[in-house]
Amino acid sequence: MILEIADFRITPGRQDEFDAAIVHGVQTVISRAKGFRGFKVNKSLETPERYLLMIFWDALEDHMVGFRQSPAFAEWRAIVGPFFAAAPQVEHFTLLAKSENS
Amino acid sequence: MILEIADFRITPGRQDEFDAAIVHGVQTVISRAKGFRGFKVNKSLETPERYLLMIFWDALEDHMVGFRQSPAFAEWRAIVGPFFAAAPQVEHFTLLAKSENS
Secondary structure (H helix, E strand, O other), rough: EEEEEEEEEOOOEEEOHHHHHHHHHHHHHHOOOOOOEEEEEEEEOOOEEEEEEEEEEOOHHHHHHHOOOHHHHHHHHHHHHHOOOOOEEEEEEEEEEOOOOO | OEEEEEEEEOOOOHHHHHHHHHHHHHHOOOOOOOEEEEEEEEEOOOOOOEEEEEEEEEOHHHHHHHHOOOOOOOOHHHHHHHOOOOOOEEEEEEEEEEEOOO
16 A cells, blocks of 8 residues: 655635535545545644645555546646645655554 | 654665664654654655654644653654754644545
């Protein structure tokens, strides 16, 4: 399994709208993609315009090819893109270690 | 619950040593702190020197006061600090939403 982390900076003052949009976008668009295994949306305490979207995929290709090269990617961006104040920063991670309960 | 994310960039070529050091440091030092609830260590695919350490705390103060202002913080930094190529970037996050299985 691969963890995608998308680091978003949105326009100040639009947090409440974006809270709804990002969850709606994940639940209605991304979660239907092949290889999607789960998600978390985290909001920064220190930087109120910063969000980290974490998506678990079976494989890197499920995100970069299966999702990003499908029409669903444009659907997703139409929902969240209008809030972006900067280009999203996206990287993928493997899990080195974790505690039993997390 | 609060999620701390510490974003580390280490000296290239020392990944195997750091893999062992970061897990050792969390398991022997941080995990004994009051309010510690769990951890994950993630390694970037695109940036092999980048690690994200995720720690779940009961409250922000457990990390910023209870841990950082205790002797344990220097113990932790003695284990991982020698590998750092840049100052760590640390922020705290709240969970806005998640899927049932993640």
